[in-house]
Amino acid sequence: MTFEEKLIVTAYTKILMVNINDFHEYAEKLLERPIMTHEFALKSVWTQIQDKVRPGFVALCEKQPHTEARKNIICKKHHHGEM
Numbered sequence: 863m864t865f866e867e868k869l870i871v872t873a874y875t876k877i878l879m880v881n882i883n884d885f886h887e888y889a890e891k892l893l894e895r896p897i898m899t900h901e902f903a904l905k906s907v908w909t910q911i912q913d914k915v916r917p918g919f920v921a922l923c924e925k926q927p928h929t930e931a932r933k934n935i936i937c938k939k940h941h942h943g944e945m
Contacts, residue, residue: 867922873911874919 863871868879868886878885890897892914893907901907 870915870922872919876908915942 863879865880865884869885871877871878872885873889873892875884886897886902889911893910897907902903
């Protein structure tokens with residue numbers, strides 16, 4: 863996963879995957895305004911961040927698998943009867 867992808871995932875899921883300072887800078891760029899540290903506790907700020915980053919997050923989720931192993935995952939239900 864690239865650094866930019868980690869920023870996108872962090873912004874959408876609220877799971878910190880990068881240095882907090884890097885994320886803070888990214889969030890300010892997303893919202894096009896300074897963000898005080900305490901604002902990260904506000905649901906309204908996270909809603910704004912998630913709304914801005916949603917297209918990028920969806921694009922990440924729709925990316926094709928990068929490995930052959932991932933393409934070969936088959937549900938056991940189709941090959942071994944009911945689970």
